[in-house]
Amino acid sequence: MKSAVTVSLVAEAKGGPFVFWDDLPGACRQAAEMGYDAIELFAPGPDAVSREQLSGLLQGHRLALAAVGTGAGWVKHKLTLTSPDPGIRERAIDFVKSMIDFGGAHRAPAIIGSMQGRWGDGVSRTQAFDWLKAALTILGEHARQYNVPLIYEPLNRYETNLINTEAAGVELLESLETDNIRLLADLFHMNIEEEDIAAGLNDGGRWIGHVHFVDSNRRPAGCGHMDYGPIIKALHDIGYRDYLSAEALSWPDATAAAMQTISKYRELLS
Ligand code: LER
Ligand code: MN
Numbered sequence: 001m002k003s004a005v006t007v008s009l010v011a012e013a014k015g016g017p018f019v020f021w022d023d024l025p026g027a028c029r030q031a032a033e034m035g036y037d038a039i040e041l042f043a044p045g046p047d048a049v050s051r052e053q054l055s056g057l058l059q060g061h062r063l064a065l066a067a068v069g070t071g072a073g074w075v076k077h078k079l080t081l082t083s084p085d086p087g088i089r090e091r092a093i094d095f096v097k098s099m100i101d102f103g104g105a106h107r108a109p110a111i112i113g114s115m116q117g118r119w120g121d122g123v124s125r126t127q128a129f130d131w132l133k134a135a136l137t138i139l140g141e142h143a144r145q146y147n148v149p150l151i152y153e154p155l156n157r158y159e160t161n162l163i164n165t166e167a168a169g170v171e172l173l174e175s176l177e178t179d180n181i182r183l184l185a186d187l188f189h190m191n192i193e194e195e196d197i198a199a200g201l202n203d204g205g206r207w208i209g210h211v212h213f214v215d216s217n218r219r220p221a222g223c224g225h226m227d228y229g230p231i232i233k234a235l236h237d238i239g240y241r242d243y244l245s246a247e248a249l250s251w252p253d254a255t256a257a258a259m260q261t262i263s264k265y266r267e268l269l270s
Contacts, residue, residue, distance in 0.1 A: 003265050005019050005245070013071065021254065024049060027039065067151060080114075110151065111151040136176055144178075154184070156193055166204035167204075170204060183210075184208075202234055202238060221265070223251065246262075
């Protein structure tokens with residue numbers, strides 16, 4: 001497994017679960033100094049950082065890009081893939097495509113989290129799932145040209161009423177016409193929704209393509225009551241080899257959160 005740490009450049013997401021904020025060059029320097037393999041980038045849009053600048057930073061610090069978030073489409077532009085407004089759904093798909101292109105240029109997958117939206121407010125559950133499935137199929141196929149999957153993230157019940165568990169995520173992905181989507185296992189959401197987190201990881205099995213590595217209270221790993229032993233065992237059992245990415249609150253501050261996470265990562269994986 002590989003280590004990654006999140007960097008947010010999205011002003012509207014302030015207070016959200018990202019370790020480094022605003023200063024991308026500084027975040028890359030610190031992540032590299034601490035020994036991270038990669039950063040995960042939450043950007044306001046595909047033009048927030050030029051391809052050349054990002055390549056320069058990643059290569060200069062020998063970092064990979066683990067993934068790019070698409071949540072700015074929601075927090076900044078109020079787009080979702082299940083909006084009752086067809087124009088908003090279309091712009092949501094275009095926004096995610098542009099983020100797939102942005103990440104793809106650096107061999108990184110894009111993540112669908114809050115962009116999935118929710119059913120209700122005049123949209124039936126069946127209708128929302130039909131729109132979500134159609135969008136995911138288009139977007140999963142769009143990602144294929146970069147040899148990366150699209151990453152789909154089950155969220156806790158307070159953030160979506162569509163898919164809350166890894167098992168439900170597997171059922172959704174198996175129903176699609178594309179096979180180029182993988183599940184995100186965010187330990188914070190799983191701590192709320194799964195009967196047992198290790199069992200949830202086993203449910204996800206070979207479909208899991210990314211992990212948000214965080215504690216029960218969304219503080220950095222080791223600062224809550226998450227029991228990591230069974231979690232790491234389950235990840236080994238399912239043959240997981242991708243990123244454990246620190247998507248945690250910048251608590252008590254960014255440097256301490258990043259240090260805490262990489263220390264815990266090393267303790268657990270040594
Ligand atoms: C949101 O709660 C989350 O976990 C992010 O990864 C997706 O926006
Ligand atoms: Mn997450």
